[in-house]
Amino acid sequence: MTTRTFRITVRGVFDGLTPEQLAELRSRAAEHDVLHASFTPEGHLSYDLDARAVFTFRFQDTGEAEEDILEAADRAERSARTWLDDRGYGHKNLRSQCEDLSQAPLGKRRRRAARSATG
Numbered sequence: 001m002t003t004r005t006f007r008i009t010v011r012g013v014f015d016g017l018t019p020e021q022l023a024e025l026r027s028r029a030a031e032h033d034v035l036h037a038s039f040t041p042e043g044h045l046s047y048d049l050d051a052r053a054v055f056t057f058r059f060q061d062t063g064e065a066e067e068d069i070l071e072a073a074d075r076a077e078r079s080a081r082t083w084l085d086d087r088g089y090g091h092k093n094l095r096s097q098c099e100d101l102s103q104a105p106l107g108k109r110r111r112r113a114a115r116s117a118t119g
C-alpha cells in the first residue's frame with residue numbers, strides 16, 4: 001500500500017490573552033511569521049497580532065488509506081490545542097482543513113515532468 005501525505009491546517013483565534021502573553025507572542029513573532037510557514041510533523045505556528053488575533057498551525061502527517069486523513073486531522077487539532085493550553089493561551093473557534101496530496105491536482109511543472117517520464 002502507498003503512503004499518503006496529508007497537510008492539515010488548524011486555524012483559530014487567540015482569546016483573552018494577558019498583556020504578558022501578548023508581549024511574549026510579539027517577542028517571538030519573527031519565528032512565527034507567515035513568510036516562514038511550512039508544513040511539519042510537529043506543526044508550525046504563524047500569526048500576525050498587529051493585523052488580527054488569528055493563528056494558523058500547519059501540520060504534515062501520513063497515512064495509508066484515504067480514511068486516515070480524519071485521524072491525522074484529530075491529531076493535528078489535539079496538538080494545536082495542547083500547545084496553546086500548555087502555554088495558557090486562550091483560544092476559540094479551532095477548526096481544521098485537510099488535504100491529501102495524493103489527490104491534489106498536479107501543478108504545471110509536475111504535469112510536464114509526468115508527460116516526459118511516460119513519453
